[in-house]
Amino acid sequence: MTTQAWLPRGAAAVACLTFDVDAETGILSADASAADHAMAITHQQFGPDVGVPRILGILGDLDVRATFFFPGWVAERRPDLVTRIAEAGHEIGHHSYSHVPASSMTRDQEERDFDRALEVFRRIGVPIHGHRAGLWEASWSTPAIIAERGLSYDSSLMGRDTPYRVATPKGSIVELPPHWSLDDWEQYAFLPFPEIGQHIKNPADVLSMWRAEVDAMRRFGGLFMLTNHPFLTGRPARAVALEQLIGHILDAGDVPILTAHELAAQLSEVVLPEHEHTRPELETGLFPTH
Template identity: 55%
Template sequence: MSGDWHGGAAAVVTLTFDVDAETPILAQGGRFAAHASTMSHQAYGPDVGLPRLLGLLDETEVPATFFVPGWVAEQRPGLAASIADRGHEVAYHTYAHRPPTSMSPEEERADFLRGLEVFARQGIEIAGYRAAMWEASWLTLELVGEHGLRYDSSLMGDDRPYRVGTAAGEVVELPVHWSLDDWEQYAFLPEPDVGSVIESPRKVLEMWCAELDGMRTYRCLFNLCAHPFLSGRPGRALALRRFIEYARECGDVRFARCREVAEAAAADPEVGSRPHRPPRVAPDVYPD
């Protein structure tokens, strides 16, 4: 992709997969490691869902981006390489899936570096970052720039790529939205409570196709966030395949890895900037 960030397409689709495995549960308390059923629910993602989704992408010849926590790559040493070897992008999703907003600045810095070191040891080049639960702090994008990454994908300030200025330089933001996250459609777990809904894949497919139609009208970035432990289930994987087929049938949609979109956006003078600073909050108006 060159010139315009969209490369002339009506919409660009980035299929992204957060390979969380056990981390979202363990981030709520190490005690949950003793819950065998819960751990098996999460291990399904890398053990079953991920190979199924990689096969689907092979068959449809679509590139994707996989956001992997450092802890997951550490526990499963060949996982990141198995993704990269299929031609997909591996991006960074914190070390242990702890939301940056739950940490002090010092803790966030240490967590950020710890995960990057895992990928460096494995020879995996990292260009992008996504905060756990999309809960970026006001420091997060500065860390992205400070460590030489090209983009973040945690914020929601637009539905097209935009630039964010930080103390460490400019970062490209590839925005997300809850309507394009399978967690809000499929996540169900009694304890810990990370979701309590199981929607029909047919309903989800209909919604995503409708969102794509709107984004084609306004030339947007369709940044889908899926999880192997959710969308790797058979009926859901089939819905994802049908979405890919629908996007192809549109004839004006481009599939791309996040890194490619970020590079094109950085080179496109028409890509605008958004302010990135906390609002001023008067304690007498909004007390803690």
């Protein structure tokens, strides 16, 4: 077992359970014409309508708290759901307004999208402490935009498998890194149009993989940042696998389950590795462009 300075006393690893409530924006951000496809839209609406209540029930039964990242567009249309989640003790996180990748925007566009979501959360009355980029597609400006607005953390970048700091001109923010291997999208996402994936994997296999990752995180002192989507993991056998995964984490006895904000707050006085956040300088002509 490895002990690392960032870990709470007695912990071998930390788990954050995060749910990205993308709903319709999960496909509209890829292609607005998806709005013409009733099956695809209802496939996404299953997330907030059925998946979220089912997941809330599991979290409540196990008495654990999670972080639900909402695009502002989704929260604006479902303020009662946002309030219900917050009142159950969970955290609401900022997941852009439109879910359009920030990496495809100018800084001005990204700031307007970011602030539009903040305004939605302010109107609903839920506090916002952190951000996750749509599709994790943060831009080279995203950490600075987060810091300028006084939020404390991001959860989009993948420079480590433990928390670290990202330097910005407005001071550093905490990065709580996710990873593709702990995302249900790569396991369960199937939709012919817009094509968001071609995967319908056995939840028992997914559970096995994620349990192994919990165990390995305990060995290396890592952050188990689970990223699930209610429109995917809200389906029955997948929801049961999630319940069993949380049971495995609880049984370990040395892996506290914290909301992203709880973890970021605990780390505010801890010395963490600090990363610069700059686009690599490229020599003209060295690498091909397409």
